[in-house]
Amino acid sequence: MPIGKLEPFDLSSKQWPAYIRRVKQYILLNEVKDELQVPLLITIVGEATYTLMCDLCSPAHPESKGFDELVKLVSEHLEPKRSEIAERHVFRLRRQRPGESLTEYLHNLKHLATTCNFGTMLEENLRDQFVSGLANELMRSRIFAEKDIKYKEAVELALALEAAEKHAEVSGSTMTSTSTSSARAPLSGRQQFILRTDHQPLSFIFGKKCGIPQTAASRLQRWAARLSAYDFTVEFVRSSDNGPADALSRLPLPCRRATPSECVSYVQLIEENLPISFKDVSKETKKDPLLSKIVGFVMFGWPSSVAGGEEEKAYFARRNEIVLELGCLIYKYRIIVPPSLRKGVLKEIHEGHLGINKMKNVSRSYVYWPSLDRDIEDLCRKCEACRIVRDSPPRAILHPWEYPLCPWQRVHADFAECAGKKYLIVLDAHSKWVEVISMTRTDAESTILAFQTLFARFGQPAQLVTDNGPPFSALDFKNFCANNGIKSVTTAPYRPQGNGAAENMVKTVKKVIKRALFVKENVSAALNKFLFQYRNCEHATTGVSPAVLMLGRRLRGRLDALRPDVSLVVRSAQERQINQKGGMPRQVGIGDTVMARDYSSKGNKWTEGVVVSQTGPVSYKVDMGKGVEWRRHRDQVIKVNKKNRYSLARTSTLGQEAEQTGENDDERVAVDSDADVTFEDAVGSPGGEGATQAPEDVHSPTPPPPGASARALRAYHRKKKV
Known part of the structure; x- marks a missing residue:
């Protein structure tokens, strides 16, 4: 039965190359022969396309043409060769339309570029036209500020800016054109400037290294979207060194000054995402001796070195990124949780039983303490619900069976059931010789009788590898192996890979039986043909045919009749010589x-x-x-x-x-x-x-x-x- 389905070609779609690519994949998937490719193409293209083929091939018929020739005729008719200059002109005029998303705009540009023959300069031309055709002036200016930006980087940056803009619109933050133009007026020309602030967290949030975290408050994301149109560098300065800005911020203004309750800090912005209040964190931080010591270091300066424990050394290694905000220690954008509150935070992170890796990802967006990763791992290992559904461990290093030194030293056996019949499959590990025995029953008695037949033919092996099936686990079968000096080895339960040689041969034999049933052939005859050819064919592992390793010779088949018989030639020559020499028959016996x-x-x-x-x-x-x-x-x-x-x-x-x-x-x-x-x-x-x-x-x-x-x-x- 063919795999897949192809619909008739629609002439109005003008997508003939794409349709032919699908046809070729269909031919490859179904292994269609070369002489059948033209009939297949004529059959599936539909009546309208076949009529077009007849007109293009007239006075000949499409059946007399080759596959590639038919494809070329229809392609030249539907898509005549275009002017490269005209196609590039259309490509240069393409701009982002109102309401068109960046994804749609980029897709249309790629479609136009297929006929422009840019060659190795395709990505460079796509980048230039993509950026110059953007409808958002702020977005285009932001990308212009980047130096040596590549095509993929430009697309990623534009998509990020588009997402931030949509998020700002959903959040209700709007900005009038007047305020935007007035804020941008002093910085027109895209010159680079330095933004100095005495608020240290902003130097990390808006810096180039870290970026805005996905879990940051909406207000920070909106500010990041606004500032993305400018090229600036954020530097942290102390309040004593930020005199002009600090003085201007303290001058009386005609507008109403914000009350202390309206002042918002970073800790207050992320408070809604934490299971505890920042007030609790500040209170417990003052109670903890180590964190109180760290607070003093942040306020009055760090020493050149510390002689404390591992946790104190961990804070010292991150001293340049730890700040104090409302009595809470912050490492980058993560709250440093005191030891007394860590258990509750871990419980909150573990609420959904996400697993070790996902819990670490979530925790790294909110909280920090030196042993956070280790505490998460211990919590997951102790959780009973996580243990009973955990994934299997990584696979161990493959340990293959030792190759036997002689034939029939170690054999692998297993049962196969197909089409209502059961078969005993035995494989010699040295020669890869296979025996397939039809079984009416699979109890221990029948299995022993089948093995006795094999042992009478090839002898008794030293080792027999099986699974833990009932026939092989029966006491009678174990006694049979022990009495005959055979070491019975069973694989681990529910792991068929341990007896992979027999399992792989079971799969192969089942394929032979299914093919025989499909073509309505006698199963026994099909198995005999397969075994004969398999034993005569070189094995992929040994490089020698099983018959040669097992019997010391190849099995003679019908193909051997094609080879010259040297013994027959010699025998004919000898008979001819006897006839030519003549002679008289004489018999002499012992005692004469x-x-x-x-x-x-x-x-x-x-x-x-x-x-x-x-x-x-x-x-x-x-x-x-x-x-x-x-x-x-x-x-x-x-x-x-x-x-x-x-x-x-x-x-x-x-x-x-x-x-x-x-x-x-x-x-x-x-x-x-x-x-x-x-x-x-x-x-x-x-x-x-x-x-x-x-x-x-x-x-x-x-x-x-x-x-x-x-x-x-x-x-x-x-x-x-x-």
Whole structure:
């Protein structure tokens, strides 16, 4: 079944490149073959687009074109090549429209830039046009003040200013154009200036390092939004060094002076976010000896060093960032909580059971004391509700199984269930050889019987790794392993990764079964085909096929018929050589009396002996008497029978007669050959059965063929006389 769905292409959308990118992803996801890509494109584009393709390909048809060719034809028709100068002109004229958000404005700029061919200068051009086209003059001026600002930084700054402006509008803070212009008039021209104040927290709040915290009061955020249009540096000075501003602030003004109740400090601004009052913090700070000491340091100056404990040293290391406000110590924008109030603050932070990391993030926006992080960790570890739902610890370092030295030393086993049938899967850890056994039951008795079948075939392993399933945990199965000297090892409960080799093979076998069911193939046949190919294929871990490691050879398959069979070629050559050489079949058995060829210098040509053993297919050992044994080939012995009336004396007589009649040496060789035939074919004995019947070769010699030589004729006549 195909993955995903594509709707027909809408010609009015003009988004043909984006549509083709989706089509290519669909082709990649569904693994569509190259020859099917054109039919797929024609099918999904819809009737209107197909009609357009027919018109563009006329007089040919779209089916005769390639995929890329069809895409190019439609692309050139819907989006003809535009003028680069004209496109860049349209891009330069784009400005932020009234009511258009920065996100929409930036999106439209990116769309226009796609046809401008900016290349590597894309981000620089987007930055310039984005900033110059902003509708908010204050925002544009604020970004202009930044030096060497990059595209992403400009966008982030503009979005932050936009968010601050919206927040100020929601809070009800408005500023008339008259007051804005009057406040900005003395600082026109975007010159950089220094803002000196005797209020130390402002130097950190409006400084460049820290910035405005998200949890700061709304009034501070509104002031930050107003000041963002200017380029300034905040410096802290003492009141004694801030004479002009301090004097002007004390001069009588015609307007009503604010009462002390209307004076607002930073502590009062954040009081609504804390579970305790700043008055309580101030009171407990005076009671605490260490914090009282720190208050004195802040008011009258810090010493060059402190010799107190770790907590006092922690305050000393942050001495330049600790100030005193309404009797409360403030570190940056965080209240330093006295020890007596810390338990209540921790309880408030832990109210939602956010976890250690989120509690630390929340606490760092409001409060501080040196052991804050450690106290939060201890609180979360002691919380019963947090402990029972905590996440699992980080994964331990992978510890693989030791590789066995020989096959079938350690095997992994597990059960697989698919399509209503159960299978026992056994994997050899050394060779990766797999056995899949269909099981009707999975009790201990059936499991033991299946393992006995495997052990009868491959032997008993030294170690068997399984999970904690009922068959493997049964007492009968444990006794079976113990009686056979097998060490049964089980993995940790509810952790299948411990027996990962077997679990991975279970997944693979299930895929084979599901594929067989999908194509309606016999499951057993599909499993056998898979196992055959798997055992013959090189394994990714060992680099050698399981069959070679397990059996020492590859399994012969149908593909092996493509390779030349060397043994068959040699066998054919040997048979051809036998046919060409010819020869006469002779059989010699142990105990037969034979004439063996004598190669000694003083001996006769043939010497009588007895065959005592056969040393090869055509070689024998012949006992010559007196403890002497000769090893002779079948062509070097002649089987004889002492009771045959055609004895060696007759042969010798024939030889002498041949010499007396003046026959040459060739004739003597023929006599010897004739004698060989006589010795081999003579049967029977004078006094026994068949004594009166001569061999067929003697009484019925085969006449020579027409045109035979004189030598063959003389041999024929001698046989006939005998």
